[in-house]
Amino acid sequence: MKFLTGLLVGFWLSLTFASAQEVVTNVVSTQLEMLEARTNALIVRGVGQVGAVSINSGTVTVRCRESNDLSHNQKLYGAVFDFSGEGLRRQDAVVDDDELDDFIAMLDYLMKITPEVTGMPAFEAHYTTRSGIRFSALGSRHQPGIQFFLRYDDSARISISSDQLQQIRNLASQARGQINNLKGR
Numbered sequence: 001m002k003f004l005t006g007l008l009v010g011f012w013l014s015l016t017f018a019s020a021q022e023v024v025t026n027v028v029s030t031q032l033e034m035l036e037a038r039t040n041a042l043i044v045r046g047v048g049q050v051g052a053v054s055i056n057s058g059t060v061t062v063r064c065r066e067s068n069d070l071s072h073n074q075k076l077y078g079a080v081f082d083f084s085g086e087g088l089r090r091q092d093a094v095v096d097d098d099e100l101d102d103f104i105a106m107l108d109y110l111m112k113i114t115p116e117v118t119g120m121p122a123f124e125a126h127y128t129t130r131s132g133i134r135f136s137a138l139g140s141r142h143q144p145g146i147q148f149f150l151r152y153d154d155s156a157r158i159s160i161s162s163d164q165l166q167q168i169r170n171l172a173s174q175a176r177g178q179i180n181n182l183k184g185r
Helices: 002-021 031-036 097-112 162-184
Strands: 043-055 058-069 074-085 088-096 122-128 133-140 143-152 158-160
Touching (some): 031 058, 031 088, 043 162, 074 097, 097 122, 097 133, 143 162
Antiparallel strands (some): 043 058, 058 074, 133 143, 143 158
């Protein structure tokens, strides 16, 4: 009987421990997401469409976002990149207002990169935002042209053209303009 009781207690403890480990919290990585996740606060969120880019069998949609915590009199801005399509589960990734200029500058750099960036025969350059958007450029002295890739979170890496990268960069720049207009009023 003691053996059976001990076995049941051990089983119950293992279930309790296992269920405690399975608790998943949504980790927020941007200032905008942290503001929107506040409790005991009245949050008003405004969204404006910027545009979309078709990428292979999916779409990247860019929107501007304004989030206002009326309870604490705090307002933040950002650009939201919505990834949808084959190989991507639909998700939004936020680029905070304070990160947006670096995001645009890094996309500019990736579009101009050449194999001479390193003394090695091949290179990989990448830029990752706080929310997990990752743009990569790969090149080699032995092969003409640079390959570009987009990846979000743990989704598969998607090949994109230099034109698609330029379009995403242009949409980010348009989002910057809309945010600047909002902040100026």
